[in-house]
Each structure stands twice: as C-alpha cells, then as structure tokens.
Amino acid sequence: MSISSQEICILPNKNNLALLQTNGMPGNLYNNCSNLPATPTRLERLLRERELRKYSKCLNDCEAELPSSTQDCFSPDLETSTCWFNDEELLETVSASRSLNDDGERLDFRTSKQRLLVVANRLPVSAVRHGEDSWQLEMSVGGLVTALLGVKEFDTRWIGWAGVNVPDEIGQKALAKALDEKRCIPVFLDEEVVHQYYNGYCNNILWPLFHYIGLPQEDRLATTRSFQSQFDAYKKANQLFADVVNEHYEEGDVVWCHDYHLMFLPKCLKERNSKMKVGWFLHTPFPSSEIHRMLPSRLELLRSVLAADLVGFHTYDYARHFVSACTRILGLEGTPEGVEDQGKLTRIAAFPVGIDSERFIKALELPEVQDHMKVLKQRFAGRKVMLGVDRLDMIKGIPQKILAFEKFLEENPNWCNKVVLLQIAVPTRTDVPEYQKLTSQVHEIVGRINGRFGSLTAVPIHHLDRSLDFHELCALYAVTDVALVTSLRDGMNLVSYEYVACQESKKGVLILSEFAGAAQSLGAGAILVNPWNVTEVASSIGYALNMPADEREKRHHHNFKHVISHTAQEWAATFVSELNVTIVEAQLRTRQIPPPLPIEVAVDRYSCLNNRLLILGFNATLTEPVDTLGRKDSQINEWEPKLRPDLREPLRKLCDDPKTTVLVLSGSARNVLDDNFSDYNLWLAAENGMFLRVTTGDWMTTMPENLSMEWVDSVKNVFEYFTDRTPRSQFEVRETSLIWNYKYSDVEFGRLQARDLLQHLWTGPISNASLDVVQGRRSVEVRSVAVTKGAAIDRILGEIVHNKGMKEPIDYVLCIGHFLTKDEDIYTFFEPELPSEVPASVRPQVPTQVRTSIVGSRAALLMKQNSMSAVEQNKSYAIDGDTLHSMVTDRISLQEGSSVLDLQANDYFSCSVARKRSNSRYRLQSSDEVVTLLRELADHR
Ligand SMILES: O=P(O)(O)OC[C@H]1O[C@H](O[C@H]2O[C@H](CO)[C@@H](O)[C@H](O)[C@H]2O)[C@H](O)[C@@H](O)[C@@H]1O
Numbered sequence: 040m041s042i043s044s045q046e047i048c049i050l051p052n053k054n055n056l057a058l059l060q061t062n063g064m065p066g067n068l069y070n071n072c073s074n075l076p077a078t079p080t081r082l083e084r085l086l087r088e089r090e091l092r093k094y095s096k097c098l099n100d101c102e103a104e105l106p107s108s109t110q111d112c113f114s115p116d117l118e119t120s121t122c123w124f125n126d127e128e129l130l131e132t133v134s135a136s137r138s139l140n141d142d143g144e145r146l147d148f149r150t151s152k153q154r155l156l157v158v159a160n161r162l163p164v165s166a167v168r169h170g171e172d173s174w175q176l177e178m179s180v181g182g183l184v185t186a187l188l189g190v191k192e193f194d195t196r197w198i199g200w201a202g203v204n205v206p207d208e209i210g211q212k213a214l215a216k217a218l219d220e221k222r223c224i225p226v227f228l229d230e231e232v233v234h235q236y237y238n239g240y241c242n243n244i245l246w247p248l249f250h251y252i253g254l255p256q257e258d259r260l261a262t263t264r265s266f267q268s269q270f271d272a273y274k275k276a277n278q279l280f281a282d283v284v285n286e287h288y289e290e291g292d293v294v295w296c297h298d299y300h301l302m303f304l305p306k307c308l309k310e311r312n313s314k315m316k317v318g319w320f321l322h323t324p325f326p327s328s329e330i331h332r333m334l335p336s337r338l339e340l341l342r343s344v345l346a347a348d349l350v351g352f353h354t355y356d357y358a359r360h361f362v363s364a365c366t367r368i369l370g371l372e373g374t375p376e377g378v379e380d381q382g383k384l385t386r387i388a389a390f391p392v393g394i395d396s397e398r399f400i401k402a403l404e405l406p407e408v409q410d411h412m413k414v415l416k417q418r419f420a421g422r423k424v425m426l427g428v429d430r431l432d433m434i435k436g437i438p439q440k441i442l443a444f445e446k447f448l449e450e451n452p453n454w455c456n457k458v459v460l461l462q463i464a465v466p467t468r469t470d471v472p473e474y475q476k477l478t479s480q481v482h483e484i485v486g487r488i489n490g491r492f493g494s495l496t497a498v499p500i501h502h503l504d505r506s507l508d509f510h511e512l513c514a515l516y517a518v519t520d521v522a523l524v525t526s527l528r529d530g531m532n533l534v535s536y537e538y539v540a541c542q543e544s545k546k547g548v549l550i551l552s553e554f555a556g557a558a559q560s561l562g563a564g565a566i567l568v569n570p571w572n573v574t575e576v577a578s579s580i581g582y583a584l585n586m587p588a589d590e591r592e593k594r595h596h597h598n599f600k601h602v603i604s605h606t607a608q609e610w611a612a613t614f615v616s617e618l619n620v621t622i623v624e625a626q627l628r629t630r631q632i633p634p635p636l637p638i639e640v641a642v643d644r645y646s647c648l649n650n651r652l653l654i655l656g657f658n659a660t661l662t663e664p665v666d667t668l669g670r671k672d673s674q675i676n677e678w679e680p681k682l683r684p685d686l687r688e689p690l691r692k693l694c695d696d697p698k699t700t701v702l703v704l705s706g707s708a709r710n711v712l713d714d715n716f717s718d719y720n721l722w723l724a725a726e727n728g729m730f731l732r733v734t735t736g737d738w739m740t741t742m743p744e745n746l747s748m749e750w751v752d753s754v755k756n757v758f759e760y761f762t763d764r765t766p767r768s769q770f771e772v773r774e775t776s777l778i779w780n781y782k783y784s785d786v787e788f789g790r791l792q793a794r795d796l797l798q799h800l801w802t803g804p805i806s807n808a809s810l811d812v813v814q815g816r817r818s819v820e821v822r823s824v825a826v827t828k829g830a831a832i833d834r835i836l837g838e839i840v841h842n843k844g845m846k847e848p849i850d851y852v853l854c855i856g857h858f859l860t861k862d863e864d865i866y867t868f869f870e871p872e873l874p875s876e877v878p879a880s881v882r883p884q885v886p887t888q889v890r891t892s893i894v895g896s897r898a899a900l901l902m903k904q905n906s907m908s909a910v911e912q913n914k915s916y917a918i919d920g921d922t923l924h925s926m927v928t929d930r931i932s933l934q935e936g937s938s939v940l941d942l943q944a945n946d947y948f949s950c951s952v953a954r955k956r957s958n959s960r961y962r963l964q965s966s967d968e969v970v971t972l973l974r975e976l977a978d979h980r
C-alpha cells in the first residue's frame with residue numbers, strides 16, 4: 040500500500056510523514072503489535088493543522104493585497120462583493136510557504152490545493168432560461184449555499200441540480216457551459232423524478248421527520264401509499280448524482296456529499312470505487328432514533344450513509360442520535376470514534392458550520408449597503424425595529440413568532456406605535472402543498488394582527504414574501520434592534536450568525552430558539568426561548584427591547600467573537616482534513632484486520648495431509664449469526680446457542696474421517712456442548728478447555744489443581760444484582776467462570792450497566808484476587824488468570840494424542856473461532872514462526888521452556904516417551920510454570936525424541952470469525968463462511 044503525496048500534504052511534519060509512509064507487512068503476522076513510529080494523537084494532528092491553517096490564512100491576508108485581477112470573482116451581476124471560488128494561481132501562491140524543519144533547516148513545502156467535489160442537491164445558482172441556448176444564473180438562497188460559498192481553501196467543483204427541468208440536449212449543453220464558468224456541474228433530473236424525489240421523499244417525508252414535525256397530517260395515508268415509489272425515485276436521483284460524480288472524479292479528489300437529499304450517495308459512490316474519499320454532512324438535525332425508526336427505509340438509509348468514511352453533523356446531539364440509530368436499529372457497535380461494522384469504522388463527529396463573517400463585515404462599508412441603511416433608518420425613525428429572516432418553512436416557527444409578537448403588543452400597549460416587526464419570508468418549495476398552506480396561514484395571521492394593532496399610517500408587522508439581495512440584507516441586519524429567530528427545529532440557522540456579524544456598531548439583541556443548532560454556540564450571548572411558549576417569547580421581546588446598553592454590549596461581544604472565529608472556511612477545512620486523516624487511520628487500522636482466509640489453499644493443504652486437527656469455536660462460529668442483537672423483539676427461544684442445521688452434514692463427514700480429529704473448544708458449559716454435539720464423533724472442550732471429553736467417553740477435567748474459586752460467591756452477588764436490574768440480560772454460572780451478558784438487552788442501557796458493573800467489581804470482590812475480567816462485545820466474564828484456551832491446549836493435545844494412540848505427528852491445524860482476545864493465545868500456541876518482537880500480551884501463556892521450544896524449532900514439541908493418560912496425571916497439574924511444563928512434556932509424546940506436532944508454516948491456518956481485529960493469520964466474516972469452508976473440507980477427504 041502506498042500513500043499518495045496528496046494525503047501527505049495535509050500533515051507536513053516530519054514525524055507524520057514517517058507515520059503515513061509506513062508500509063504494511065504482508066499478511067497479518069503479528070503486525071498489530073507493529074513497530075510503527077509513535078502515532079500522533081488525533082488532537083495533536085488537529086492542533087497542528089489548525090496552526091497551519093492560521094499560518095496559511097495569514098499569508099492569504101497578505102496576498103489579498105494583490106491586484107484584484109488575480110482574483111477570480113464570481114459573476115459581477117450576482118455577487119460583486121465577494122470571491123466565490125478560488126483562483127488556482129492565487130491559491131498556489133498563498134499555499135507555497137517556507138518553514139523550518141526539526142533540524143533547523145529551511146524547507147519548502149507546497150500544500151497544493153486539494154480538489155474538492157462538493158455534491159449537494161442544489162447548486163449555488165439556480166438557472167433561468169431565456170432562449171433555446173441562453174441561460175441566466177441566479178444565486179440560490181439557503182444556509183447550505185451560504186455555508187459552502189465560504190469554503191475557499193480548495194480547488195472546488197460543485198455538482199448539483201440547477202433547479203430547473205431541461206429536457207432538450209441543446210438546453211443541457213448550453214446550461215452545462217454556462218455553469219462550467221462558475222465551476223458548477225449540473226445533474227439533470229426530469230420533472231417526474233424531481234416531483235417524487237425532491238418534493239416528495241425529501242421535502243414531504245425526510246424534512247418534516249428530521250425536524251420532528253411528523254408526516255403531513257392531512258394526506259398521511261396518501262403519503263404512506265406513495266412512499267415506495269418516492270423512495271425509488273430518491274434512489275434513482277442519488278444514482279444520477281453518483282454518475283455525474285464518477286464522470287468528473289479524479290484520483291485523490293475528496294468527495295463531500297451534503298444533506299438529507301443525498302443519503303444514498305455514499306453507498307453508490309463506494310460501490311463503484313471503494314477507494315474514493317467520501318464524506319457526508321447533514322445540515323438538518325438528525326432526530327432521535329425513535330423518530331428515525333418510523334421510516335420504512337430506515338435500514339437502507341443508515342447503511343448507505345455509513346458507506347462514507349466520515350459523517351458530520353452540526354451538533355454533538357445530532358451525531359449522538361445518529362450513532363444511537365445505528366446501534367439500536369442496525370445493531371452495530373457505537374464507539375467514541377463512530378460506528379463500527381465488521382471492522383469498518385465510519386467516523387462520526389460534530390462540525391458546527393459558520394459563515395464567511397468577513398464578507399458581511401466588509402459589506403457594511405460598501406456604498407450601496409450604506410445607502411440602504413440610510414433609507415431604512417429614515418423609514419423607521421422613532422421606532423425600534425425587530426427582524427425576522429427565514430425561508431417560509433414550517434420549521435422556522437413564523438406563525439409562532441407572529442403570535443408571540445401579538446401577545447407582546449397585547450400586554451404592552453405602550454409599545455404599539457414604537458416597535459415594528461420586519462419579517463422577510465423567502466418562498467421555498469412552493470410545489471409542496473404543506474408549504475402552500477403555510478403561506479396562506481401566515482398571511483391570515485399577519486392581516487389579522489395588522490388590522491388589530493395598525494393605524495392609518497403604520498402597521499406593526501411588515502411581511503415580505505420574497506428574498507432580498509445581499510446588500511439589502513446586510514443593511515437590514517445592521518440597522519435593526521432585535522433579531523427574532525423562533526425555529527421549531529433548525530439544523531444550525533445561519534441568519535443568527537449573520538445578524539451578529541453585522542451588529543458590531545449597534546450591538547442589537549438576538550432572541551434565539553433553543554431548538555436551533557446555533558443555540559449551542561450563540562446561546563450564552565442570546566436570549567434563548569422555547570418558541571412553543573408564546574408567553575415566554577413575548578416577555579423576551581420586552582426584555583430585549585428594554586435591555587441596557589452594557590448588557591447588550593457584553594452579550595454581543597461574546598457572540599461576535601464566536602462568529603468571527605468559527606467561520607465557514609474553518610468548518611470546511613476541518614471537515615476535509617478530518618476526512619483525510621480518517622482515511623489514513625483506516626488504512627493503518629486495516630493492517631490490524633487479518634486478510635480473508637484463502638479457502639482454496641486451506642482445503643488444498645487439508646487434502647494433502649494425513650493427521651489433521653480441526654479446532655472449532657462454538658458461539659458465533661458454528662451457531663447462526665445473532666443479527667437481532669440489541670433489538671427488543673428477539674424471542675427467548677432464540678437465546679440458547681444451537682449448532683447451525685446446515686453444518687450438521689459437513690461436520691458429521693469430518694468427524695467420521697479417520698485422518699481428521701475434530702475438537703470443539705468453547706467457553707460454554709459442558710451441558711451446552713453435550714446438547715449440541717453428543718451425536719458426533721469428536722472431542723469437546725468446555726469452559727475454555729477446563730473440561731474435556733471425547734463423545735464416546737466421559738468428561739474429565741484438565742483444570743489446574745490449585746485453581747482458586749473463592750471469589751465466586753461475591754462476584755455472583757454483583758452479577759445477580761445487575762441481572763435483576765437489566766431487562767433481558769442473562770447471568771450464567773459456569774464451573775470455572777461467571778458470565779453476564781446483555782446481548783438481548785437495550786444496547787445503550789446494557790453498556791451503561793456494564794460500565795457500572797465493572798466499577799463494582801474492580802472496587803469490590805476482585806480487587807485482590809488473581810482474576811481476569813474479560814469484556815466481550817456485550818458481556819462481562821470473570822475467570823481465573825490461568826483459564827484460557829491457549830493455556831489449556833497442551834493438556835488437551837496430550838490427552839488426544841494418548842487417547843487416539845497417535846503414531847504420526849499432527850501435520851495440519853485449522854483453528855477457527857470467535858475468540859476473545861484473552862483466548863487468542865490459542866492461535867499463537869501453534870504458530871510455527873513466532874517473531875521475537877511479538878509482545879507479551881499476544882504470546883501464549885505457556886511455560887517458558889515450552890515456548891522456547893516452539894520458537895526454536897518450528898513447533899516441534901520434543902518430548903520423552905510417556906504413555907500415562909492426562910486424566911491419570913491430572914492430579915499432578917500445577918499452575919506454576921516449570922512444574923506444568925515437565926508434566927506436560929512427560930505426557931504428550933509419540934515416542935522418544937519425536938514430536939506430536941510437525942507443522943509446516945503453510946499448513947497452519949488460524950482464523951478468527953466475525954471479529955474486527957485479531958492475532959489470527961486469517962479471518963472469516965461470519966459463520967456463513969464457516970459453513971462454506973467446512974463443506975469444502977468435508978468434500979475433500
Ligand atoms: O434548497 P431548498 O430546498 O430551497 O432549501 C434551502 C436549504 O435549506 C436547508 O438548510 C439547512 O442548512 C443550513 C446550513 O447548514 C442550516 O443552517 C439550516 O438550519 C438548515 O435548515 C437545507 O438543509 C438545505 O439543503 C437547503 O438547500
């Protein structure tokens with residue numbers, strides 16, 4: 040694996056380069072105990088990059104003094120005051136910087152601009168057709184456009200829908216050409232797809248659900264009926280976006296998908312090219328998993344998003360909800376880093392968006408803005424002015440805002456002619472019936488209130504159903520006294536940021552809904568309100584209008600500092616650099632995941648050899664996969680582990696083969712193995728090898744004699760306590776261990792309980808005992824330090840060799856299982872070539888001398904003749920190393936000087952099943968693959 044220079048350029052530091060350039064070793068032989076250089080922590084990397092960005096910005100500022108001809112501005116008729124997209128030349132100049140390396144030498148490093156494909160439903164411009172091949176481009180309105188226009192550090196292309204149906208080729212070509220000048224690439228969607236995908240699935244289903252509004256009330260049944268066709272259109276539209284991305288993608292590009300319109304896109308992209316760097320960001324809230332689970336397509340949507348490498352949200356709450364949906368609905372593992380599925384980690388994090396604050400601050404100096412400000416000041420002289428700027432959307436709480444204003448006027452008649460509310464309500468999604476209804480509703484309320492409180496010369500509410508241009512908007516932000524944001528839910532709400540940015544001289548007050556993402560960043564300086572509580576909003580209006588200057592100043596200052604430091608540029612740069620880092624980390628992590636078992640090779644070697652040992656785990660290896668993990672509807676009869684019916688036949692064939700010895704080695708109790716395997720001719724090792732039986736004989740113990748079990752009662756008390764308090768958790772008393780599992784409980788509650796339980800154990804019953812607390816995926820097990828599969832295997836081997844009267848050494852070992860890390864010493868036990876750098880934690884816990892002989896002679900356990908059985912010898916087992924060694928070496932031997940194992944490196948197959956990371960040589964994804972493997976082996980005698 041090599042890492043491109045593009046990946047390296049984001050971390051231009053000597054140590055990091057060393058880290059990134061470290062190549063993986065072939066296979067997985069112990070490389071997770073790698074000798075990689077110390078990995079800088081995520082925080083270290085981010086801090087370093089932040090410094091770098093600051094440095095680059097500083098240079099940027101100097102470069103801004105360059106003549107304006109070097110800057111590539113967007114179309115002057117659309118946007119005169121700001122640079123929308125970057126000029127490559129300018130950016131190259133800016134990014135070429137000089138620095139000192141660790142040895143004090145001067146280094147040149149050129150952080151060439153990374154290509155960024157921004158994919159969003161909407162382009163920053165909407166197209167209006169003027170003739171067969173003539174188009175006019177108008178700026179689109181909305182927070183997503185505002186946020187992304189602030190992104191300036193990348194070589195950006197924008198892929199999206201131009202908001203218009205273009206059925207003819209001439210029109211499409213002309214539009215593509217016009218957009219190309221703005222570095223935009225169109226996705227053409229026909230009317231029917233737009234209707235079903237955009238108006239239907241996006242804006243009538245996902246949008247209201249994600250904002251906790253629920254499905255439209257009136258046509259709920261119609262929506263339910265048309266759900267499937269709308270979802271199909273949604274997938275189709277996402278595929279069309281993917282096609283355009285694929286067409287324009289160049290190796291190394293970062294592809295950044297945006298919003299709820301494109302939840303299917305990460306999957307489409309990764310299916311085509313798994314190496315593509317894909318990020319997905321949601322601009323709306325992500326609701327509680329209880330809301331998300333209402334969606335019939337809940338699984339598909341989550342899985343598709345998880346195909347991305349990095350998934351971002353505005354706030355930690357939204358990220359938490361998403362992780363929770365993945366654990367509760369998909370049964371996946373949520374970690375502090377993200378969501379993990381079969382070893383693949385999707386990073387989930389919060390990246391609160393900001394605005395290009397400088398653009399607003401600088402705009403206030405422009406003559407046209409100053410002119411607007413003058414007009415507005417004259418027009419509203421003698422009155423306090425309150426401002427609302429929203430798309431006319433039900434999530435914005437416009438009716439609630441107006442009703443609160445009415446209540447304020449009702450309760451404060453002295454303010455009636457002294458305050459005015461300017462409400463800018465930008466029409467949006469006008470084809471969706473719910474939005475049409477909202478427009479009439481708002482008009483009706485505004486008319487009523489103006490009739491009630493207005494006079495011949497003045498009305499209290501000025502309501503505009505249209506958008507304003509940038510200069511008008513800035514002027515409004517700057518001259519008004521109070522901004523009123525009453526969103527019922529809002530991903531972030533950039534209007535509140537823009538208002539703060541424009542208020543440096545006036546220090547107006549921001550009243551902000553606690554349900555807007557912005558409340559988390561601007562809450563301390565704003566007056567926070569619950570928009571549903573009209574009384575509270577009305578009294579906050581009074582508080583804001585009467586607020587003394589020093590309090591206004593203090594609140595404003597706090598928020599202003601936030602707005603100018605948390606910009607859109609910062610947001611995008613952080614997201615993209617996190618995405619780059621995530622991908623490098625994933626590559627490092629991948630090296631800890633063993634490669635897939637080469638089934639053909641394993642089968643081929645099996646058929647060539649004569650004394651073959653198959654060691655099989657039981658749970659999650661020979662049982663059905665438990666895909667109901669964490670679901671509340673799993674039934675009690677599914678809880679007992681059962682041998683998969685499709686394994687019966689191959690297992691029987693293998694057991695009946697005289698050249699093969701089959702050993703089922705499990706943590707389960709004896710009765711569980713009896714119930715499942717009594718009918719087969721094989722060896723059973725229960726309780727991690729502490730009990731052994733050939734199915735034609737009785738159970739014997741291989742337990743070390745002095746194994747102390749004094750701790751059991753006190754640990755049992757703790758386990759019982761938690762079993763009582765955790766619905767659907769189970770507690771199992773085995774003879775050598777106790778195990779509590781919560782795999783059928785509520786995942787999050789189970790995890791909390793497990794944390795609590797561990798605390799109880801560590802501070803109580805086990806604090807002084809020689810015990811191991813083993814944490815499984817959804818279990819906690821307590822057992823003696825000496826109880827592991829690896830520690831038991833030599834005693835088991837001795838008994839098998841003796842019992843079978845083996846004359847030839849074992850020449851083939853296949854050892855597969857879903858083993859806990861503690862039990863992975865079984866893999867290492869057989870390892871013919873144990874590299875010296877393997878750390879102690881992965882070495883088998885067998886006595887030193889035995890280990891030495893394994894290392895020194897490719898698993899040749901040289902032993903003296905002794906024919907006494909293990910059971911006879913059992914009483915002399917001792918846990919102290921040398922004694923055990925001498926007993927073992929006495930016992931397992933074929934004849935003087937020969938070995939029980941004659942294992943060539945290529946004839947040993949250790950293989951983990953359904954585990955993320957492992958010390959095994961190979962892996963199988965699930966027990967389904969175990970079935971395939973055992974069938975193949977059974978057919979090759
Ligand atoms: O394109 P439309 O369907 O007309 O809608 C406009 C945009 O509305 C939403 O904006 C969100 O993004 C903002 C920036 O992150 C955020 O501040 C705001 O709270 C969100 O509502 C929508 O998510 C966009 O996709 C639309 O383009």
Ligand SMILES: O=c1ccn([C@@H]2O[C@H](COP(=O)(O)OP(=O)(O)O)[C@@H](O)[C@H]2O)c(=O)[nH]1
Pocket residue numbers: 179180181182183185428429430463465505506507508512531532533534535537
């Ligand atoms: O007449 C208008 C009114 C609003 N906006 C912009 O629309 C965006 C609204 O973003 P917000 O995050 O507040 O909400 P969204 O509409 O995205 O849900 C802000 O950047 C405003 O500057 C605009 O360009 N023209």
